[in-house]
Amino acid sequence: MGRLICLSNRLPLGPTPSGGLVVALADTLAERGGVWIGTSGELSETPENRFTEIEGGPFRRLAFDLSPEEQASYYHGYANSVLWPLFHGRTDLLDIRGDYLAGYKAVNRRLAKMLLEVLEPDDRIWVHDFHLLPLAHDLRVLGAENRMGFFLHTPFPTPLALQALPNGPELCAWLSHYELVGLQSERDVRNCMDAMVQIGGATELAGGFIHLEPRQVRIAAFPIAIDAAEFRTLAEEQVTKLPEGLVKPNRRLMIGVDRLDYTKGVPQRFRAFGEFLDRHEDWHRLVSLIQISPPTREGVPAYDDIRQETEHLSGQINGTFADITWTPIRFINRPVPREVLAGLYRAADIALVTPLMDGMNLVAKEFVAAQDPDDPGVLILSQFAGASEQLVDALTVNPHDPEQMATAMMTALAMPLAERQRRHEGMMQLLLKKDVHWWSKGFLTALG
Ligand code: GDG
Numbered sequence: 001m002g003r004l005i006c007l008s009n010r011l012p013l014g015p016t017p018s019g020g021l022v023v024a025l026a027d028t029l030a031e032r033g034g035v036w037i038g039t040s041g042e043l044s045e046t047p048e049n050r051f052t053e054i055e056g057g058p059f060r061r062l063a064f065d066l067s068p069e070e071q072a073s074y075y076h077g078y079a080n081s082v083l084w085p086l087f088h089g090r091t092d093l094l095d096i097r098g099d100y101l102a103g104y105k106a107v108n109r110r111l112a113k114m115l116l117e118v119l120e121p122d123d124r125i126w127v128h129d130f131h132l133l134p135l136a137h138d139l140r141v142l143g144a145e146n147r148m149g150f151f152l153h154t155p156f157p158t159p160l161a162l163q164a165l166p167n168g169p170e171l172c173a174w175l176s177h178y179e180l181v182g183l184q185s186e187r188d189v190r191n192c193m194d195a196m197v198q199i200g201g202a203t204e205l206a207g208g209f210i211h212l213e214p215r216q217v218r219i220a221a222f223p224i225a226i227d228a229a230e231f232r233t234l235a236e237e238q239v240t241k242l243p244e245g246l247v248k249p250n251r252r253l254m255i256g257v258d259r260l261d262y263t264k265g266v267p268q269r270f271r272a273f274g275e276f277l278d279r280h281e282d283w284h285r286l287v288s289l290i291q292i293s294p295p296t297r298e299g300v301p302a303y304d305d306i307r308q309e310t311e312h313l314s315g316q317i318n319g320t321f322a323d324i325t326w327t328p329i330r331f332i333n334r335p336v337p338r339e340v341l342a343g344l345y346r347a348a349d350i351a352l353v354t355p356l357m358d359g360m361n362l363v364a365k366e367f368v369a370a371q372d373p374d375d376p377g378v379l380i381l382s383q384f385a386g387a388s389e390q391l392v393d394a395l396t397v398n399p400h401d402p403e404q405m406a407t408a409m410m411t412a413l414a415m416p417l418a419e420r421q422r423r424h425e426g427m428m429q430l431l432l433k434k435d436v437h438w439w440s441k442g443f444l445t446a447l448g
Pocket of ligand 1: 153154224257258259292293294334335336337338339341358359360361362363364366
């Protein structure tokens with residue numbers, strides 16, 4: 001069997017939020033003698049056109065630097081100000097500029113050339129996420145005939161949304177150079193198929209294939225997952241180490257954990273919590289919300305806006321309802337260590353996972369895995385998270401409807417133990433069976 005070459009925008013360096021993915025692929029990479037390639041995170045005025053080996057770690061890692069101009073056009077520009085909002089249905093936030101697209105293509109072409117230098121004929125290539133869509137096309141132009149798979153961590157846009165992208169047909173053509181395109185959910189598979197046909201001019205074939213010159217592409221869902229057994233153990237250990245006084249007797253805790261991103265629906269969640277407090281004075285002082293939102297993608301204007309909006313809303317709700325012994329919302333704008341997060345999930349009674357649009361959402365899965373099966377908490381989950389196709393025993397909500405969400409909060413607080421146990425068991429069984437190893441194996445088997 002040939003090596004496995006994984007590519008993602010950022011090379012995984014140490015324990016990052018995408019830790020689960022690294023763990024899932026580490027064994028495969030070590031067994032097959034594979035390698036992971038991505039940007040170093042360092043900027044360089046004159047980046048070298050070759051990889052630097054990163055020493056240590058369980059598998060080979062090759063890094064390359066971006067220039068400040070590449071970072072601006074490829075990363076902050078086309079990836080984060082065009083593709084990210086588009087793929088999450090936020091066409092109102094699109095910042096379409098010719099130099100963004102040019103920079104995006106140039107970085108992918110440069111990466112393809114560097115990759116060709118180290119590529120062997122029987123290597124399998126697995127490209128991750130929207131930063132690197134054109135990579136297969138660029139490698140084919142250079143003559144590479146390897147089997148190539150692509151996995152999109154975000155949702156796939158509807159054909160209607162994709163019409164807003166001036167180079168929508170080109171985006172479809174990029175995908176036609178992979179043998180396999182993996183998506184998070186059936187919703188995304190449908191959108192991708194429809195877009196390939198309506199915008200790319202492809203023909204839909206039986207069995208999840210489309211035909212678009214030069215090849216037949218399989219499009220299928222591979223819902224990403226976590227190592228649920230490992231996370232359960234971590235949460236069990238860590239819940240005992242939480243700071244004293246965090247969870248007071250007779251008080252209930254709700255938790256939200258999201259990168260501070262406008263797709264995650266944090267303002268809507270805060271408004272719904274405000275609505276809940278407005279309706280239920282008897283719950284004042286008895287319930288609070290911890291929202292952990294480390295900042296990301298600072299420098300992209302839409303991210304400065306979401307920070308201001310959430311700071312304003314949490315301040316307003318606390319101003320309205322707090323008293324000297326109780327702060328309704330604790331809004332934490334910095335990362336929390338993974339083990340503390342695991343303990344917090346377990347200590348919490350309710351998780352609010354209410355994105356406006358999300359490929360999967362791993363927080364939902366982590367929360368479920370962290371629960372005490374004898375006294376589990378309740379997951380309130382947006383119908384727009386890919387995870388809602390799998391976690392059907394959650395309380396499903398429409399994040400745009402604050403009244404429905406406030407009702408779900410009350411339902412969760414009042415839910416009898418037997419029902420909490422039943423719902424939790426159903427979800428936990430699924431997470432143990434369909435874990436991150438199941439996910440990576442599924443994709444690689446389909447890639448062949
Ligand atoms: C993209 C897609 C898809 C968050 N804050 C802290 C922290 N986290 C960790 C969480 C979780 C991860 O980050 C976030 O993953 P999500 O899946 O929730 O969301 P995205 O970052 O948007 O990820 C998403 C995912 O890719 C995988 O394919 O599910 O749909 O958008 O693991 O726990 N971790 C630590 N401190 C924090 O403050 N340690």
